[in-house]
Amino acid sequence: MRTTSTPSTRKRRRSPRDGRVPASRTIRLAHSPDADDAFMFWALAAGKIDTGTRRYEHELADIETLNRRALRGELEVTAVSLHAYAHLADRYVLLAHGASVGDRYGPRIVARSPRPADPRGALAAPGTVVAVPGELTTAFLTLKLYQPAARHVVVPFDEIEDYVLAGRADAGLLIHEGQLTYGDRGLHLWVDMGEWWYEETHGLPLPLGGNVVRRDLGAALIRDIARDLKASIQYGLEHRAEALAHAKRFGRGLDDVRADRFVGMYVNAYTIDYGPQGRRAVTELLGRAQRAGLVPGPVDLTFVAA
Structure with missing residues (x-):
């Protein structure tokens, strides 16, 4: 696993009127070392967006390792498989942003x-x-x-x-x-x-992974994190050439054409926000899994949006 620490803001924050400087907060953010995740989190890692007093320490590991670490509650913010989320919902909330969703394609x-x-x-x-x-x-x-x-x-x-x-x-x-x-x-x-x-499912996309935040961080900070992640995704899409150049480093042998195609497959409109169709797909997937006895029980599917 590779860990990197990056500043989370490029802009100087104005001090409050009493003269005190707000304390910074370091948040561990984990995701896969893959081209699509690299694209999503590039702006955040590169300090392209203003995150206020929040600093993000990026940790990279394969998705099954992240699933297992989330089961132990080790990470504050992490990418996880939506299958794994069925086992995590008591400890983590699901963000509306950063999903990997395949529309007529997948594993x-x-x-x-x-x-x-x-x-x-x-x-x-x-x-x-x-x-x-x-x-x-x-x-x-x-x-x-x-x-x-x-x-x-x-x-x-x-x-x-x-x-x-x-x-x-x-x-x-x-x-x-x-x-x-x-x-x-x-x-x-x-x-x-x-x-x-x-x-x-007669036309539903396949939701594969999402981003979760540990509930004990509190509602206000969770909302700020959702806003930061959404801003990072949007910035990458608005500066696609730069974000793609960074993402290609994580393509594991993909040539430029295939790297572009792969990122386009999994950084799409559903990544910015699941939307009604994406939410319905997650509900259907975990509902079927529950009825088949593959997950422990009903899952709280409240999506926290920026």
Whole structure:
């Protein structure tokens, strides 16, 4: 895991009338070292927006690690899988900004062999094993909704392609850049979970991840954090070339065209704010998960907006 600390403001704050300077507050903000998250948080990390007295210390780790750390309440603000949020809602609130939502695309199930006539049945066949990036990822949740009988093994997300190619698993569930590069290595697409979800729900996008804030920070600070994150996303979109140049450093081998495409897939209108359709999609996803016995119970889905 890499940790960086960056100033959160470029502008000098005016002192209150009594002459005292407001105390600064350092907030730990964690997210994945991926091109889309790098794009979203670039303005915040680079000091492009005024965050007042709030300073953000950025911590980078893969999403399953962040899910597990959030379960322990270690991080004040973090990206998490929406599957994981079902286990975190008592301790964290969900922000309306910073979501990763796939509109007819999402995690992909790939294999060495060409797509069978019945992928769902093939995944339940005796002895078939799927390599997955973590049991708290939304990718894993969609797999279990698609085929509850699928057997799996947890593998770091950036090792899944090699794991499948080596014959250690029959199929792999890819997230992040692997969604675009699997074909380069001779792997075949069996199912795009975002496309399946779109058809299954008659037109809903697939909400994969979001940003959460620990409840004990208090309502006022949580609202300020929501405003900072939204401002960072909007600034990046308004200065796309600069933000994309930064994001490409986290593209794990993506060329410029694919890096641009990947960022466009997951930094979109839903990222600025879920909106009614995005909120409905989250409600549907976690509702189905609850009915299937895949999450512990009803989830508080209050979205905190700037």
